[in-house]
Amino acid sequence: MSSQPDSNDTAADAISRRDLFAGAAGALGAAVIAGVTHTETSAQQAPAPDTTHQQGAFASDLGTRAPSVAARRRVNPARQVSRTPLQDLDGSITPSDLHFERHHAGIPAIDPVKYTLLIHGLVAKPLVLTLADLRRYPSVTRIAFLECSGNFARNAAETTRPQELCGLTSQSEWTGVPLALLLREAGIRSEAKWLLAEGQDAAVMARSIPVEKAFDDALIAYAQNGEPLRPAQGFPARLFLPGWEGNANVKWLRRIEVGDQAYMTRDETSKYTESLKDGTARQFSFIMDARSVITAPNYPDKIQPGWLEVRGIAWSGRGKIARVDMSADGGKSWKPAQLQGAVLPKAHTRFAYMFQWSGEEAELISRATDETGYIQPTQHQLVEARGASTGYHLNPITGIRIKSDGSVVYRQETWA
Amino acid sequence: MKRFIVGLALVAGCSSTSQDSGQPARSSDPVPTLGIGRAATLQEIAALDIDVRPDGAGLPEGSGTAVTGRAVYAAHCVSCHGPEGQGTPTGEQLVGGSASEVFVASGTERSGRGGRKTVGSYWPYATTLYDYTNRAMPFDKPGSLTPSEVYAVTAFVLWKNGIIGENDSMNRATLPAVRMPARDKFVPDDRLRFRQVR
Numbered sequence: 001m002s003s004q005p006d007s008n009d010t011a012a013d014a015i016s017r018r019d020l021f022a023g024a025a026g027a028l029g030a031a032v033i034a035g036v037t038h039t040e041t042s043a044q045q046a047p048a049p050d051t052t053h054q055q056g057a058f059a060s061d062l063g064t065r066a067p068s069v070a071a072r073r074r075v076n077p078a079r080q081v082s083r084t085p086l087q088d089l090d091g092s093i094t095p096s097d098l099h100f101e102r103h104h105a106g107i108p109a110i111d112p113v114k115y116t117l118l119i120h121g122l123v124a125k126p127l128v129l130t131l132a133d134l135r136r137y138p139s140v141t142r143i144a145f146l147e148c149s150g151n152f153a154r155n156a157a158e159t160t161r162p163q164e165l166c167g168l169t170s171q172s173e174w175t176g177v178p179l180a181l182l183l184r185e186a187g188i189r190s191e192a193k194w195l196l197a198e199g200q201d202a203a204v205m206a207r208s209i210p211v212e213k214a215f216d217d218a219l220i221a222y223a224q225n226g227e228p229l230r231p232a233q234g235f236p237a238r239l240f241l242p243g244w245e246g247n248a249n250v251k252w253l254r255r256i257e258v259g260d261q262a263y264m265t266r267d268e269t270s271k272y273t274e275s276l277k278d279g280t281a282r283q284f285s286f287i288m289d290a291r292s293v294i295t296a297p298n299y300p301d302k303i304q305p306g307w308l309e310v311r312g313i314a315w316s317g318r319g320k321i322a323r324v325d326m327s328a329d330g331g332k333s334w335k336p337a338q339l340q341g342a343v344l345p346k347a348h349t350r351f352a353y354m355f356q357w358s359g360e361e362a363e364l365i366s367r368a369t370d371e372t373g374y375i376q377p378t379q380h381q382l383v384e385a386r387g388a389s390t391g392y393h394l395n396p397i398t399g400i401r402i403k404s405d406g407s408v409v410y411r412q413e414t415w416a
Numbered sequence: 417m418k419r420f421i422v423g424l425a426l427v428a429g430c431s432s433t434s435q436d437s438g439q440p441a442r443s444s445d446p447v448p449t450l451g452i453g454r455a456a457t458l459q460e461i462a463a464l465d466i467d468v469r470p471d472g473a474g475l476p477e478g479s480g481t482a483v484t485g486r487a488v489y490a491a492h493c494v495s496c497h498g499p500e501g502q503g504t505p506t507g508e509q510l511v512g513g514s515a516s517e518v519f520v521a522s523g524t525e526r527s528g529r530g531g532r533k534t535v536g537s538y539w540p541y542a543t544t545l546y547d548y549t550n551r552a553m554p555f556d557k558p559g560s561l562t563p564s565e566v567y568a569v570t571a572f573v574l575w576k577n578g579i580i581g582e583n584d585s586m587n588r589a590t591l592p593a594v595r596m597p598a599r600d601k602f603v604p605d606d607r608l609r610f611r612q613v614r
Contacts, residue, residue: 105552105558118461120456126455126456126461127453127455128454129453133452133453136450136452137450184449185449185450198464198467202552203552204551204552204559205552264469264541270533276603277521277523280602281538281601281602281603282602282605284605287607289613374611375612381613385613387524389522
């Protein structure tokens with residue numbers, strides 16, 4: 001990536017992180033730290049207590065967050081959905097208790113000792129597997145995002161934070177059994193084309209999955225971020241389909257039936273299908289296309305003129321993120337952001353971008369490109385491609401607007 | 417079968433063990449089974465195998481009409497879905513709209529303004545209505561209806577949408593033959609054939 005700012009810089013300037021850390025860190029450090037001010041108010045009012053003259057708290061058998069950490073999911077009134085506070089997170093892993101939720105009939109209470117998974121249908125040997133059985137199989141651990149396909153708030157207000165805009169995506173390190181191993185164990189027959197994955201929640205949620213995905217990278221996951229799945233994430237075992245829409249990743253998995261045709265369940269016909277502009281509806285739209293979102297700064301931050309690290313995440317269900325570009329002129333010109341940490345396939349990837357705010361009204365948008373060359377579209381391009389009436393699989397370019405007083409808001413855009 | 421074994425080798429290849437470790441091979445062909453888990457009994461399968469396919473596979477014995485379904489609906493459905501299936505804040509609209517309004521070639525305009533997505537306008541298979549009702553309804557007591565009650569309330573909702581007659585019996589033979597207005601409107605996802613937004 002370029003270490004030189006483009007020649008058409010305006011008041012909204014850019015500097016690369018390499019430049020910054022190479023030689024100018026001492027000189028510029030104070031200005032960078034002073035970028036966002038809203039969290040510093042209390043620190044300025046009273047001196048910090050001196051913790052060096054008495055013993056601190058004892059060790060404990062289960063840790064807790066610092067009391068001041070306020071990151072919380074945001075739950076909808078019907079309490080079927082909660083959204084990850086993307087704006088409060090750093091790095092790429094979502095703490096398990098902040099992973100987004102979407103339940104269709106609540107969270108079932110399942111005794112892991114009595115749990116079983118049934119595999120039957122077009123197999124030579126129908127199988128019953130306990131949780132202990134699943135744990136005996138060869139395991140795979142990978143980091144991947146999980147995103148609901150209904151993860152974009154159209155016509156969102158200025159006061160929208162990433163949590164409300166697109167907080168139905170989260171990332172974990174998942175551990176489980178490759179589904180392929182279990183299907184092989186059961187003796188899957190050659191005419192198999194579709195699997196029915198079924199949960200043991202009160203909706204007995206079920207989705208048809210093409211058998212190819214099972215032999216690509218599907219897991220029966222039993223662990224998340226180093227510990228058993230959270231109940232809200234499918235304890236004790238769930239289907240995990242890297243890069244595919246959340247609903248297909250059936251939680252509390254009780255049964256897999258192997259068949260030769262799709263089952264046409266409610267959640268793959270009347271839901272999770274997209275009306276297109278040609279008068280048809282797209283079905284079995286599993287893959288999550290590439291996307292990025294700026295997570296900091298955001299409403300209600302207030303920034304001061306000078307340098308600021310703008311941060312965000314980018315991801316693609318098609319593979320690795322190749323690049324994230326930023327534009328301060330509505331997309332006429334783009335400059336590369338830096339990708340941070342490990343760039344993994346089908347995984348949230350951190351990006352960072354040094355931005356110099358002049359004190360005048362400004363805006364910034366981010367655009368992801370994945371390793372297949374797919375470029376995150378604008379809202380206009382999405383509507384051109386599909387029409388305006390679908391609410392699923394919307395991954396438009398979005399951004400922030402900085403008002404002349406330094407207050408940061410969501411960059412509003414009217415949907416169609 | 418070959419593609420499965422090839423695929424398995426790819427998956428298992430992420431964590432292959434050395435050939436001389438005495439471990440089960442993970443990437444050789446053919447891959448041995450591991451013998452972990454036990455055989456399922458027919459009873460165990462029957463107890464869980466509730467799915468119903470568009471071809472009628474999985475539909476149980478039993479039958480019902482809209483006439484008999486009216487009472488089932490009144491007892492179990494009306495509080496959320498409303499007396500005419502018009503929906504309430506807690507239950508979806510089941511009746512109304514039309515496929516010709518929902519599935520309208522719209523260009524980039526917002527389509528379906530008068531076309532609500534309901535069982536009548538948007539559900540492509542009548543069997544899905546049975547399957548979903550049997551799985552997940554009624555909301556306060558899922559899975560509590562008998563097969564004939566599910567057939568009956570399915571018939572009631574189909575009749576309210578003008579798709580079948582009030583006295584048409586729905587059963588394992590007739591339900592898969594019901595032609596839904598949205599039947600041919602769904603197309604498979606083709607995004608991966610294109611490099612850019614689709």
